[in-house]
Amino acid sequence: MVSEMPKYYWEDFKVGDTLEFGTKHVTREEILEFASEFDPQPFHLDEEAAKKSILGGLCASGWHTSAMLKRMICDAFVLESASVGIPSIEEIRWKKPVYVDDVLSVKRTCIERRTSKRQPGMGLTRFAYEVFNQKREVVMTMVGWVKYGRRHADEAVEA
Template sequence: MPKLFFEDFEPGDVATYGAYPVTKEAIIAFAKEFDPQPFHLDEELAKHSLLKGLAASGWHTAAMLMRMNCDHFVADMASLGSPGVIELNWLKPVRPGDILSGRSTIRERRVSQSRPETGLVRFFFEVLNQSGEIVMNQDCFIMVGRRGMEPPPPRIVKPIKFEPFTEVQWPMTPLWFEDMPDKGGTTLGTYTFDTENMIRFATSFDPQPFHLSEEAAKKSPFGQLAASGWHTAAAWMRTHLANHRKIVAERKAAGIDVAPTAPSPGFKDLKWLKPVFAGDVVTYSSRITGKRVTSHPGWGLVAQQSAGVNQHGEQVFEFQGVVFWPTKP
């Protein structure tokens, strides 16, 4: 039974928690599955990257924060999931040997107008390393049940039909910054969610009952076993890089120079629009929304909108991201 309800979270409350050890093996294991870029996989190659050494995937850092949150308070709260992330910033690399902790500040709370048995609590999370440096921050709402009220019934989510990106198709990567178009969209690929990979991810990073147990999920607002939102996000990264590897191989075979990949400083407006269930096949797409030069010599920034759509054509996921992009040598 939950111990913490909407009424227990007061605006202004601050909590510090966690001592999460980051290992080289864990960094590489996560990267191999979801974010296989050289600076997450190979110590020597990482020295020559923008990160100047082996570092955890940003999606891995977000997942590690989720695990610390679960261990500290989410496991004891009447959690109903999250609608998304307002903004997330990756501020410093997370290295092997780092010990991470979390700090939460409650910014506001309100009762849902459409579902009065549900409260919305806005958290500002910070992830700190052992030196007290903030390596990531995240601004988001969590939906929480109210004390003394019956849990909400399984949600009936109105399907959002996805309108495919209509711009000219573009190869996404590995063009140099100067060659990148100002706009254009592409389909990245698909990812199949199944009971095994959903439970495996949730066990490591988001062990809430509706991600771990079919029986418990039936009693939740999801109605059946649902994937962690961070699993849905990490799967986008996996398809993005699979698409990248394919294009790199094609360009190298044709004798065309390719630009290296680079990290992202963060994203905003991430939305989990519809639950992702076992058996769902999600197709991910991205499109450019703009680009600009930066104060970092040799690097520009490219903005993009990304989305995920299930096999029924219903949009389940979207976010607005930016990524560093190398200029021509």
């Protein structure tokens, strides 16, 4: 549910701050459903074909992993924030397959922030995300910018 009064604004994200969150159990049904609609490759749809592939078993599409990350991000803080969107994703890397019954979690690190030159009521924050499986292996990384409303748009900002 989206918060009426945001809890988090641009000012709340400081360079170097980290947050760990999320617990997403990946099911066979979800993998098949997502792949059927968006990425119908055999190793995402057919268990026998997946076993014979380089992946060694049925696994989620990288785009499905990205979608699960986005959901965990929303649940952890975005839905309670003054976020106005993502102007860019600079990098996504799928490091390891995500298999049936994996349990995913996330580490977010704030790596850069600045105010918007064109919109003084807004600030931009650059985050690095690491997605882990239950063995604490990194399965995906993502780096990108998020635009947030500023709590005090008229105040000077320290870098």
